[in-house]
Amino acid sequence: MQIIAPYLLFIGDATDDLSIKMARGAADWRPELCIGEMSVDGCTVTTGLNETTIEEAASKGAKTFVLGFANSGGVLAPKWHTYIIKALELGMDVVSGLHDKLTDIPELVAVAQKHNQQLFDIRHPNANFKTGSGIKRSGKRLLTVGTDCSVGKMYTSLSLEKSMKSQGVDVDFRATGQCGILIAGQGVAIDCIVSDFISGATETLSPNNQENHWDIIEGQGSLSHPAFAGVSIGLLHGSQPDALVICHALNRTHMRGLPHTAFPSIAATIELNLTAARLTNPNVKVVGIAVNTSSVSVEEGKTYCKRLSEEFSLPCVDPVRDGTDAIVNTLINL
Amino acid sequence: MQIIAPYLLFIGDATDDLSIKMARGAADWRPELCIGEMSVDGCTVTTGLNETTIEEAASKGAKTFVLGFANSGGVLAPKWHTYIIKALELGMDVVSGLHDKLTDIPELVAVAQKHNQQLFDIRHPNANFKTGSGIKRSGKRLLTVGTDCSVGKMYTSLSLEKSMKSQGVDVDFRATGQCGILIAGQGVAIDCIVSDFISGATETLSPNNQENHWDIIEGQGSLSHPAFAGVSIGLLHGSQPDALVICHALNRTHMRGLPHTAFPSIAATIELNLTAARLTNPNVKVVGIAVNTSSVSVEEGKTYCKRLSEEFSLPCVDPVRDGTDAIVNTLINL
Numbered sequence: 001m002q003i004i005a006p007y008l009l010f011i012g013d014a015t016d017d018l019s020i021k022m023a024r025g026a027a028d029w030r031p032e033l034c035i036g037e038m039s040v041d042g043c044t045v046t047t048g049l050n051e052t053t054i055e056e057a058a059s060k061g062a063k064t065f066v067l068g069f070a071n072s073g074g075v076l077a078p079k080w081h082t083y084i085i086k087a088l089e090l091g092m093d094v095v096s097g098l099h100d101k102l103t104d105i106p107e108l109v110a111v112a113q114k115h116n117q118q119l120f121d122i123r124h125p126n127a128n129f130k131t132g133s134g135i136k137r138s139g140k141r142l143l144t145v146g147t148d149c150s151v152g153k154m155y156t157s158l159s160l161e162k163s164m165k166s167q168g169v170d171v172d173f174r175a176t177g178q179c180g181i182l183i184a185g186q187g188v189a190i191d192c193i194v195s196d197f198i199s200g201a202t203e204t205l206s207p208n209n210q211e212n213h214w215d216i217i218e219g220q221g222s223l224s225h226p227a228f229a230g231v232s233i234g235l236l237h238g239s240q241p242d243a244l245v246i247c248h249a250l251n252r253t254h255m256r257g258l259p260h261t262a263f264p265s266i267a268a269t270i271e272l273n274l275t276a277a278r279l280t281n282p283n284v285k286v287v288g289i290a291v292n293t294s295s296v297s298v299e300e301g302k303t304y305c306k307r308l309s310e311e312f313s314l315p316c317v318d319p320v321r322d323g324t325d326a327i328v329n330t331l332i333n334l
Numbered sequence: 335m336q337i338i339a340p341y342l343l344f345i346g347d348a349t350d351d352l353s354i355k356m357a358r359g360a361a362d363w364r365p366e367l368c369i370g371e372m373s374v375d376g377c378t379v380t381t382g383l384n385e386t387t388i389e390e391a392a393s394k395g396a397k398t399f400v401l402g403f404a405n406s407g408g409v410l411a412p413k414w415h416t417y418i419i420k421a422l423e424l425g426m427d428v429v430s431g432l433h434d435k436l437t438d439i440p441e442l443v444a445v446a447q448k449h450n451q452q453l454f455d456i457r458h459p460n461a462n463f464k465t466g467s468g469i470k471r472s473g474k475r476l477l478t479v480g481t482d483c484s485v486g487k488m489y490t491s492l493s494l495e496k497s498m499k500s501q502g503v504d505v506d507f508r509a510t511g512q513c514g515i516l517i518a519g520q521g522v523a524i525d526c527i528v529s530d531f532i533s534g535a536t537e538t539l540s541p542n543n544q545e546n547h548w549d550i551i552e553g554q555g556s557l558s559h560p561a562f563a564g565v566s567i568g569l570l571h572g573s574q575p576d577a578l579v580i581c582h583a584l585n586r587t588h589m590r591g592l593p594h595t596a597f598p599s600i601a602a603t604i605e606l607n608l609t610a611a612r613l614t615n616p617n618v619k620v621v622g623i624a625v626n627t628s629s630v631s632v633e634e635g636k637t638y639c640k641r642l643s644e645e646f647s648l649p650c651v652d653p654v655r656d657g658t659d660a661i662v663n664t665l666i667n668l
Contacts, residue, residue: 134560134592191530198529198564226468226571226614230532233557234564258468272609280560
């Protein structure tokens with residue numbers, strides 16, 4: 001699968017900032033890949049990109065129409081079919097991160113075939129994966145791991161990629177979730193894989209590479225999350241990371257969605273992840289900590305990061321407020 | 335899903351003992367649920383049950399026709415369609431553990447509908463599972479965990495169930511693989527679940543129960559296997575076991591299928607599993623060790639088990655040679 005840029009980001013009639021996370025991710029991290037956004041009456045949010053029509057976007061060379069919104073249940077409402085069909089007719093592929101599949105709708109499949117365009121349901125990986133082998137691959141890999149879900153693993157990964165690129169490092173961001181896949185143009189939605197193939201699919205995501213090449217692999221879930229640790233450990237084993245960055249969000253009191261659960265410490269998170277990661281890479285190291293400190297003042301955030309940095313003898317940053325150069329410097333000097 | 339007994343075990347033209355593992359599991363552990371076996375010309379193996387025809391089995395009340403063989407690739411050859419159709423016409427449901435789905439073959443679906451019979455593709459769970467919650471359930475649970483794949487977790491689980499039943503304990507075997515599902519008549523093929531739902535699906539497998547009721551949950555994979563640890567940890571978290579039994583096969587030198595890998599020690603296996611299991615049940619205990627000692631003499635096997643028993647202060651048995659009463663005695667006195 002290769003999603004071809006430039007994109008037209010369609011956000012429909014969204015009224016909730018969170019629901020256009022996928023469009024926003026692409027607009028924030030790959031504005032150069034985006035022709036613009038398109039919304040319809042009733043939409044109250046924006047990615048910040050210029051509003052454009054399907055026709056305008058097509059005339060500017062848009063290659064992919066992105067359903068950049070989500071809704072509870074991941075339903076694809078029939079009212080969007082005409083927009084999808086117009087995009088296909090004007091020579092665009094269509095990408096959806098919804099639960100409902102584009103390829104389950106005969107009308108859309110027929111139009112796509114007629115115009116020789118592709119429908120990508122990125123939450124439904126259809127590659128035939130093998131089970132993992134654990135065999136060491138060449139090149140270097142960094143995986144972001146978390147105390148919990150939704151603590152900034154994708155953001156941290158993309159920030160690390162950006163910083164490494166700016167320092168001339170040969171680096172690729174490897175996407176494991178829908179937003180990341182749109183940003184990278186490819187990847188595997190790892191939590192949608194049949195469980196037998198989690199680590200096998202992950203192995204294909206960062207293949208053999210040059211010795212000094214880095215893959216920055218987007219983490220998912222947490223080894224301490226009762227629902228998602230299976231995804232996290234399969235991703236960890238398949239990534240065989242040389243380096244881990246621990247991601248955390250300040251002031252969480254319980255695991256996401258589970259008010260009855262305890263929250264793991266940074267120390268426990270480091271220990272759990274190193275122990276598991278050593279199975280496929282005995283030389284794995286933690287190279288930094290990335291904290292979302294947005295719940296406190298800049299000053300308080302800095303104090304917290306400084307304390308963690310001293311406690312663990314590791315660079316500790318808020319990727320949004322500080323960037324991740326401090327972590328990359330450690331990594332380069334490994 | 336509820337597979338209805340009695341079964342007719344169809345082993346086709348199998349020539350390899352391992353390929354009829356599913357039929358053999360049912361014949362060994364639930365002979366009372368089996369009317370007999372059926373094979374065709376060229377078959378050189380047997381479950382030991384009486385050969386019977388579909389018509390004879392139907393007249394004796396068979397309710398389910400079981401495709402009890404497997405082949406590389408899990409292909410359902412068209413030559414078996416006529417047998418399946420005959421079984422459906424004679425009032426049987428059909429169960430398949432193959433990769434190819436019965437429900438993908440329009441002819442079989444049509445016949446099943448006409449005769450109001452069901453087609454069960456047990457490697458393709460179609461229930462809508464939720465993500466795990468980690469919320470404590472009532473009743474007691476034991477999970478078998480392994481140093482590796484294929485070390486006897488299903489056998490040990492069934493032996494424990496049998497021993498507990500004979501001692502009057504209220505107990506259910508909970509199946510997580512194809513063979514186990516056929517034996518139990520229900521269950522979830524956990525390695526076929528989308529990875530987001532591993533622990534959620536496991537939670538549904540052993541629901542709230544009476545305080546003194548035990549679920550014996552069939553383990554899968556190993557936390558030390560680079561391909562399958564994701565399945566194993568999701569199963570562990572979703573099972574929230576009170577008790578673990580460590581399963582091991584003597585004289586393994588590397589993880590199944592991966593000659594380049596190291597094999598974990600029993601001590602490391604205990605530690606890894608306890609650490610992970612405490613996330614959803616802080617009171618989890620290891621209650622015994624089950625070793626497949628078939629690669630050595632009975633005497634050598636006994637010596638090995640005695641040594642492990644002393645080293646870990648736990649009952650250690652070969653479930654085939656010794657049964658598992660020693661472990662159940664420890665469990666009952668917990």
